[in-house]
Amino acid sequence: MIKMTQNRYCPGKDNSPSLLELKNVTVVRCGKKILDSISLSIEQGEHVAIIGPNGSGKSSLIKTFTKEYHPLASADGLVLNILGKTSWNVFELRKLLGIVSGDLQQTYCRQVNVLDVVISGFFSSIGIYYNHKVTPEMEARARKVLEFLEITHLADRLMCELSTGEARRALIGRALVHDPQALVLDEHTNSLDLKAIYSFRESVRKIAGSGKSVILVTHALEDIIPEINRVILIKEGKIFRDGKKEEILTDANLSELFSLPVEVQEKKGYYQALI
Numbered sequence: 001m002i003k004m005t006q007n008r009y010c011p012g013k014d015n016s017p018s019l020l021e022l023k024n025v026t027v028v029r030c031g032k033k034i035l036d037s038i039s040l041s042i043e044q045g046e047h048v049a050i051i052g053p054n055g056s057g058k059s060s061l062i063k064t065f066t067k068e069y070h071p072l073a074s075a076d077g078l079v080l081n082i083l084g085k086t087s088w089n090v091f092e093l094r095k096l097l098g099i100v101s102g103d104l105q106q107t108y109c110r111q112v113n114v115l116d117v118v119i120s121g122f123f124s125s126i127g128i129y130y131n132h133k134v135t136p137e138m139e140a141r142a143r144k145v146l147e148f149l150e151i152t153h154l155a156d157r158l159m160c161e162l163s164t165g166e167a168r169r170a171l172i173g174r175a176l177v178h179d180p181q182a183l184v185l186d187e188h189t190n191s192l193d194l195k196a197i198y199s200f201r202e203s204v205r206k207i208a209g210s211g212k213s214v215i216l217v218t219h220a221l222e223d224i225i226p227e228i229n230r231v232i233l234i235k236e237g238k239i240f241r242d243g244k245k246e247e248i249l250t251d252a253n254l255s256e257l258f259s260l261p262v263e264v265q266e267k268k269g270y271y272q273a274l275i
């Protein structure tokens, strides 16, 4: 069993800094405000779902955490802290937040095997290059991650020959290999079939149970695993609602979020939206 750092959030129990703390974050691209005065904080070990319609700003928010997008420096009271620090080396930051996105999967559709994909997480690179020194410890760690995710059988398979679900689990391995504080999954079950969704969810539940934060970005309520108890709704670049899952996932909130009548149903800890 892979050893995961135990880092659970215990509100009020210690003074550890928030995993992410944003105040008044506004991002402008091509003259348009794509994030508008966002303020939120996510604690270490907390599991959160960020939900919003297409184009609402979910991926832009993640890109702001990873410093791909920069907030307007002139905003009053601007704060963008990660583990209490404002300034981060981008490579260190990418190791701290293990990110799996559809964009990354497209980039990875190439002749590289799954073990190397996982090892490449140590270098925050897309593949392994001549200047990368892969140590036996790195390889051993990568194999443990494959075991943890129950995909050891895929180690020698080429990424370009995998199903979407298998490839996505390999990318989770890449994100986990350097033991990040949080796993950030952006639109992670897009184009997966039912069996693949089930396997993927089980992996994510296992990771959430290991003490890492899971931050899930999606427009599908079905993706919200029972371990997630906080939901943030984003609409038109702004935080529309933020709170306990049971209080946020209501017919009224979801109808307003998606601008159409939505009925929310809950069964065995999972949610779905009926339209």
Ligand SMILES: Nc1ncnc2c1ncn2[C@@H]1O[C@H](COP(=O)(O)OP(=O)(O)OP(=O)(O)O)[C@@H](O)[C@H]1O
Residues within 6 Å of the ligand: 029, 030, 034, 052, 053, 054, 055, 056, 057, 058, 059, 060, 061, 187, 219
């Ligand atoms: N680099 C960019 N240049 C110009 N506009 C951008 C850029 N990045 C994002 N946007 C715009 O910002 C808005 C939010 O985009 P974003 O990708 O964050 O939405 P999203 O909620 O992740 O959407 P989806 O669910 O479709 O992936 C969109 O209108 C998008 O066109």
